[in-house]
Amino acid sequence: MSETLSNTKTMNMIEAIRDAHDVAMERDDDVVVFGEDAGYFGGVFRCTAGLQEKYGTSRCFDAPIAESGIVGAGIGMAAYGLKPVIEIQFADYITPAYDQISQEAARIRYRSNGQFTCPIVIRTPTGGGIYGGQTHSQSPEAIFTHVTGLKVLIPSNPYDAKGLLIAAIEDPDPVIILEPKRLYNGPFEGYHDRALKGWKDHEDGQVPEGYYTVEIGKAKTVRAGNAVTVLCYGNMVHVCQAAQEEAGVDAEIIDLRSLLPLDLEAIETSVKKTGRCVIVHEATKTCGYGAELMALVQERCFYHLEAPITRVTGWDTPYPHAQEWTYFPGPTRVAAALKKVVEAK
Amino acid sequence: MDGFARTDTVTDQRDQGRGFRVPKPPARPGETPDFSGINLGEPGKLPLLDAEAPVEAFEPFHHDLLRVLDMDGKAHGDWAGLVTDDDKKTALKAMIRTRAFDARMMRAQRQGKTSFYMQCLGEEAIAVGATLATRDGDMQFPTYRQQGILFAKGVDPEVMMNQIYSNRKDPLQGKQLPVLYSFKEYGFFTISGNLGTQWPQAVGWAMASAIKNDDKIAVAYIGDGATAEGDWHQGNLFASVYRAPVLLCVVNNQWAISTTAAFAGADKNTFAARMASYGLPALRVDGNDLLAVLAACRLSAQRARAGLGAVGIEFLTYRRGAHSTSDDPTKYRAKEEVEGWPLGDPIDRLKQHMIVTGLMTADEIDTLEKDAETEMREAENRAEENGLVHAGQGAEPAAMFEGVYAEMPGRLREQMKEAGF
Ligand SMILES: Cc1ncc(C[n+]2csc(CCOP(=O)(O)OP(=O)(O)O)c2C)c(N)n1
Ligand SMILES: [Mg+2]
Numbered sequence: 001m002s003e004t005l006s007n008t009k010t011m012n013m014i015e016a017i018r019d020a021h022d023v024a025m026e027r028d029d030d031v032v033v034f035g036e037d038a039g040y041f042g043g044v045f046r047c048t049a050g051l052q053e054k055y056g057t058s059r060c061f062d063a064p065i066a067e068s069g070i071v072g073a074g075i076g077m078a079a080y081g082l083k084p085v086i087e088i089q090f091a092d093y094i095t096p097a098y099d100q101i102s103q104e105a106a107r108i109r110y111r112s113n114g115q116f117t118c119p120i121v122i123r124t125p126t127g128g129g130i131y132g133g134q135t136h137s138q139s140p141e142a143i144f145t146h147v148t149g150l151k152v153l154i155p156s157n158p159y160d161a162k163g164l165l166i167a168a169i170e171d172p173d174p175v176i177i178l179e180p181k182r183l184y185n186g187p188f189e190g191y192h193d194r195a196l197k198g199w200k201d202h203e204d205g206q207v208p209e210g211y212y213t214v215e216i217g218k219a220k221t222v223r224a225g226n227a228v229t230v231l232c233y234g235n236m237v238h239v240c241q242a243a244q245e246e247a248g249v250d251a252e253i254i255d256l257r258s259l260l261p262l263d264l265e266a267i268e269t270s271v272k273k274t275g276r277c278v279i280v281h282e283a284t285k286t287c288g289y290g291a292e293l294m295a296l297v298q299e300r301c302f303y304h305l306e307a308p309i310t311r312v313t314g315w316d317t318p319y320p321h322a323q324e325w326t327y328f329p330g331p332t333r334v335a336a337a338l339k340k341v342v343e344a345k
Numbered sequence: 346m347d348g349f350a351r352t353d354t355v356t357d358q359r360d361q362g363r364g365f366r367v368p369k370p371p372a373r374p375g376e377t378p379d380f381s382g383i384n385l386g387e388p389g390k391l392p393l394l395d396a397e398a399p400v401e402a403f404e405p406f407h408h409d410l411l412r413v414l415d416m417d418g419k420a421h422g423d424w425a426g427l428v429t430d431d432d433k434k435t436a437l438k439a440m441i442r443t444r445a446f447d448a449r450m451m452r453a454q455r456q457g458k459t460s461f462y463m464q465c466l467g468e469e470a471i472a473v474g475a476t477l478a479t480r481d482g483d484m485q486f487p488t489y490r491q492q493g494i495l496f497a498k499g500v501d502p503e504v505m506m507n508q509i510y511s512n513r514k515d516p517l518q519g520k521q522l523p524v525l526y527s528f529k530e531y532g533f534f535t536i537s538g539n540l541g542t543q544w545p546q547a548v549g550w551a552m553a554s555a556i557k558n559d560d561k562i563a564v565a566y567i568g569d570g571a572t573a574e575g576d577w578h579q580g581n582l583f584a585s586v587y588r589a590p591v592l593l594c595v596v597n598n599q600w601a602i603s604t605t606a607a608f609a610g611a612d613k614n615t616f617a618a619r620m621a622s623y624g625l626p627a628l629r630v631d632g633n634d635l636l637a638v639l640a641a642c643r644l645s646a647q648r649a650r651a652g653l654g655a656v657g658i659e660f661l662t663y664r665r666g667a668h669s670t671s672d673d674p675t676k677y678r679a680k681e682e683v684e685g686w687p688l689g690d691p692i693d694r695l696k697q698h699m700i701v702t703g704l705m706t707a708d709e710i711d712t713l714e715k716d717a718e719t720e721m722r723e724a725e726n727r728a729e730e731n732g733l734v735h736a737g738q739g740a741e742p743a744a745m746f747e748g749v750y751a752e753m754p755g756r757l758r759e760q761m762k763e764a765g766f
Contacts, residue, residue, distance in 0.1 A: 039367065040602035041677045057369075058362040062575035064608045065540055065601055094540060096574060129681035131460045131734075133522025135538025269739060286756065315760045317749050322519020322739035 004293030007100060011207040012199045016154045016158035017123070020165035021085065023211050024192065025055050028083060031169060033060040035087030043087055045125060045184060071097035074120045075105050083169055090123040091178060092135045097122075098143070105174040106149030109141070122167045122176050127235050127282050128314075128328055129182035129192070130274035133321040139234070139283035139314070144176050145260045145292065151175040152260040154264045156183060160257055161309055163214030171216060180234040186237060189242035190330035219263035221270070224246045225252040227342045228276040231267060231293050233257060236280045236329065243334035249342045251278075267293075268300050275306040276341050280334055285313040307344035352389070365727035368607035372679035380687050382612070383661070386586060388412040389421025390633075396647040403626040407618040410428075410629055410661060413636035416689060418697030420636055427640040430704055432477055436635050437699060438713055439467040439476075439496040440692050445717035446492065446502055449725055450509060454670045458733050459509050461523050467633070467683075471692035473497045473597055475564055475639030477534065478592075478646045485564040486534045486547035487526050490596065494504020497530040502721060506728035509741050514731040519740030520748070541567060541574030544593070548584045551591035553657070562649045563591040564642075572616060573609045581623040581657070588654030591651040592645050603677040620657025632660030633691040636698070648690065659750035661688065742766070 011019065025031045033048055039062035042049025051060040063070045067088055074084040088094045094101075101122070108118045128137035144152045151173060155161040161179065168175035182188045184197045199205025222237060227250040230242045237255045243252045252270050256262065271277050279290040279295050290311045297309055312329050318328055371379040386409045394402055410574040413425045447464035454462040465472070472493030479485065485494055495505060507514040517527060527535035534550075537543055547565030552559045572595060584591055595616040599606055606612070610619070615630035628649070630641045638660065645656035663686040667674050699705040707757060732738025743766040746757055753761075 037603045039604075040373070045673075057367040059363050061367045062604045062608060064604075064610075065570045066575065068572040068575055069573070070522065095539075098578075133525070133538065135522065136518070189688040251386065285760070313763065316757055317745055318520070320520050320745045321522050321744050322515065322734045326745060328741045 003114070007209045008206040010200050011158045012203055012205065013161050013179065014045060014047050015153075016162040017165060017179065018049060018051070018208050019052055021048060022054070022164040024085070024166055024169045025051065027211065030081060031059070031083045031085060032042070032077065033087070034063050036063055036065055036089045038062060038087045042292050044089055045181065047123070048087060055323050064299050065093075066095040067093055068100055069108055071100040071105065071120075071122065073258070074122075075100060075118055077106070078118045078120045079108070081179050082163060083119055083121075083206045085121045085123065085169060088151050090124060090136050091124040091140050092138045093124040093331050094122070094124055094140065098212045101144070101150070101174070101176070102147045106147050109173065110149060117153070117172055119172050119175045120174050121165070122174070123165070123179060124176070125181035125184075126178035127180040127182055128324060129188055129235060129320055131321065131324055134319045134340050137319040139178070139281065141178055141259055142283060142287060143174045145289050148205045151218065151258070152262060153258050154178045154180065154234045155257060156180065156234055156255050157187070157202065158199055158207050159204040160214050160220070162207055162289065164216065164257065166211065167216050169215040170202060175216070178234065181208070182235050185277075187238045190235075190239040190328065191242070192325055213256070215265055217258045217261040219257055219266040220255045223251065223253040225250040225253060226274055228278055228338060229254065229267070229270040229274045229331070230278050230280060230338070231256060232280040233259065235282055239329065239331050240280055240334055242331040243338060246331050247335035247338040253339055260339055262296075264296065264300070267297065269299055271301040275304050277301075277305070277309045277345075278327060278334070278337050278341050279309065280310065280312045281315050282329060285311060286314045307341050347620055349686055368605060369613065370605040370607070370678065372682060373676060373677065374679055376679055378682040378685045381683060383687065384408060384410060385687055386410040386412060388415045391422070391424075391483065393423035393426070394644060395626065395645050397651060397653060400624070400626045403621065403628065406628040407621050408615055408629065410631050411637050411641055412631040412730060413640060414631075414633055414634045414694055414698055417693070418694060418699065418701040420702075424640040425636055427643045428636050430663040431636070432639060433699065433704060434476060436470070436473050436639065436693050437692075437705070437710070439473045440635070440695065442496045442502075442717045442720065443469045443493045445714070445721045446496070446505070449721040450506070451670070453509075453725065456462065457735060458729070459523050459733065461519060461670055462509065462674060463489045463524050463669045464666045465492055467690060468596065468598055468662050469493050470635040470695070471594070471632045471660045471662060472566075474635050475594060475642045476594065477639050477641035479562070479564060481532065482530055484532050484534055484547070484561070484566065485544040485551050485566070486550070487536055487566050488543075488568060488596070489536060490568070492524070492526075494533055495526065495528065497533065498533070499530075500528055500531055503727045506670045507726055507731055510728055511734035512728070513738065513740060514734035515740050515761045518744035519734065520745070537651045538569035543577035544576050544580035545583060547579045547591050548655070551589035551649075552583070552587050553589055555588070555652070558753045561590075561648045562646055563589075563595070564594060565591055566594045567594055568601060569595065569597040569599065569606040569609050569611060569616065570604065581625065581653050583619055584655035585623040585625050590649035590652070591655045592649065593625070593657045595620070595659045596662065597659055598662045600664045600674075600678065602668045602672060602692070603635050616659035617657060620659070625655055627657035627659070629659045630659065632662035633688040633694060635691060635695045663688070665690075
């Protein structure tokens with residue numbers, strides 16, 4: 001991480017993301033921002049608010065409701081030499097662009113043997129916890145982590161959201177940033193019946209003004225511990241911290257932040273130390289990103305393991321509306337898994 | 346070309362781009378709305394077509410607006426003959442009930458009984474009119490703004506509210522977002538949250554009907570904004586290539602959340618003309634004129650049933666309310682637009698027509714409105730007794746695991762058990 005300014009300000013995740021755009025646009029004229037409702041209105045979650053007013057309609061503009069066209073145009077702009085930062089309104093609506101992302105953005109450098117590159121950033125709100133039903137709640141990270149050539153990030157707090165977005169904009173390759181929308185306005189531990197907490201009192205809600213980056217590919221240990229390693233990201237970082245308290249186990253909680261590339265060193269060091277591993281994500285279980293994590297831990301740490309690696313994930317159903325809290329892997333389920341893994345002989 | 350956004354060039358001074366253009370609506374908050382770019386035509390001006398007319402006969406309808414009612418409630422021209430007095434009464438009642446339902450649910454949302462609602466304020470004539478042109482057995486593929494279909498078909502509003510409240514009697518067992526209904530028995534296809542996807546599906550349903558030598562038709566709906574999706578273009582192509590019996594209804598309500606129809610190309614050419622470019626017969630219709638809507642759909646349905654394939658219909662209307670209860674349009678459009686819309690309000694216009702023609706008295710209409718209000722209030726009371734998801738009385742939790750497949754696979758059965766069911 002590199003910091004050039006030390007003044008910090010309390011920001012929620014939306015403000016931090018907006019600020020990252022602002023910093024990047026100020027530093028580099030080639031950064032352009034666009035997406036559905038992202039121009040004049042500043043995005044349905046307000047993550048691009050004020051940018052059009054400040055930088056003009058050539059640098060921040062609205063797009064037709066055509067995700068495939070949006071990403072395709074972004075790829076073309078990147079080929080010209082711009083640095084497009086695209087907002088897809090919800091991760092659930094990114095699939096029309098999947099062809100452009102997986103077959104084009106991810107392959108252009110390789111198939112042209114470096115003649116052409118694709119430095120685009122695609123940001124999109126992901127995950128559940130907002131009673132959004134099936135089409136505003138899904139966690140599609142694994143359909144991107146399966147595509148070599150892409151980088152896939154998922155911040156869990158305002159500090160990382162800003163630092164990772166600036167790093168992504170500077171990155172020479174295509175980067176997908178999945179933003180857990182439930183965290184936009186405050187950390188969420190999975191207790192839906194408790195009052196909303198803001199970012200004000202959270203350490204990672206204190207965000208440096210100006211330029212800094214968070215290195216892509218580096219995980220962050222949010223709690224050091226010796227009994228079990230917890231691998232998580234996004235919403236689940238906060239759920240796992242609550243679960244650790246519920247279970248009262250000395251868990252080491254790692255916020256992966258970057259799924260592709262992955263901080264294997266951090267994972268390996270931790271699991272070799274604790275000998276136990278629980279993997280937590282919101283997405284459905286079958287062929288989810290947890291399956292890859294489990295395979296890697298098994299490959300690299302098998303002889304250090306003292307208990308089977310365990311996954312806590314969303315169930316293998318579409319994301320329901322009424323049953324949101326039965327679906328969402330909350331602290332109770334995670335705590336039970338932590339205890340079971342720690343107690344396994 | 347006519348349309349809504351006439352302003353072709355970016356006026357923003359800071360724009361340095363060489364000819365780079367970003368459409369700008371005629372009015373943002375604080376500016377004066379301007380609808381002068383819209384080709385409103387004249388009621389009764391366009392000739393009545395034969396249902397089996399050649400495609401070329403539709404050409405005048407690509408840019409000129411098919412209108413029957415004038416702004417004083419009087420009907421003009423031969424298209425009016427396709428609508429009976431009974432139709433008008435049935436339609437008015439369904440439109441009034443639709444609006445009363447919406448008002449009730451908007452209130453319920455403010456009271457925290459549902460986290461989300463979408464109204465169709467100002468667009469009631471479209472879904473209701475189109476539905477009166479269908480028959481049992483047809484299939485409609487609506488968006489979230491065609492609840493009018495359900496009132497025209499006679500669905501019990503309590504059942505709709507149960508879906509919105511995601512409660513114990515929700516026919517979808519809490520699986521779907523409020524207002525994304527599914528009513529197969531009423532010819533109402535399950536609504537997707539993903540825009541545009543259902544346009545080619547409706548075409549496919551219609552292709553199946555043609556393959557089976559059936560006379561059933563499909564009705565597809567899409568918003569102006571969503572026509573930008575590839576699905577719209579592909580659906581139009583399939584409908585044309587296979588001569589599918591489907592009414593392709595573009596609901597052009599000028600806005601797609603905060604962006605105008607110009608982002609879907611509406612200021613360059615009309616949606617009707619663009620559908621025509623696929624070789625489809627197409628009509629541009631005053632969507633706030635129930636008589637024009639029903640007449641256009643009736644003729645198109647007749648044509649489709651006769652084996653002459655799809656008709657593209659663009660309905661010109663205006664989204665009077667917010668996009669959804671999560672939206673605040675005062676942030677991006679001039680408030681004055683709502684009242685300034687030159688084609689008025691569909692319910693007011695039909696009411697006026699009933700009164701000036703003597704079909705109904707003002708008192709009778711008043712009673713209709715009061716009855717609708719009472720009906721919706723009582724329906725809501727019953728629905729609330731079935732529970733509110735936000736009060737912890739949602740649909741059965743275990744139901745979440747059912748219906749992923751026809752038969753529950755072993756792994757899911759294991760997970761269901763793990764979840765405690
Ligand atoms: C594929 C997809 N992209 C984006 C969205 C988010 N979204 C929901 S409604 C909407 C605007 C649609 O406007 P329009 O088609 O004009 O219909 P209207 O709301 O005006 O009836 C958007 C962008 C979505 N639901 N699906
Ligand atoms: Mg619209």
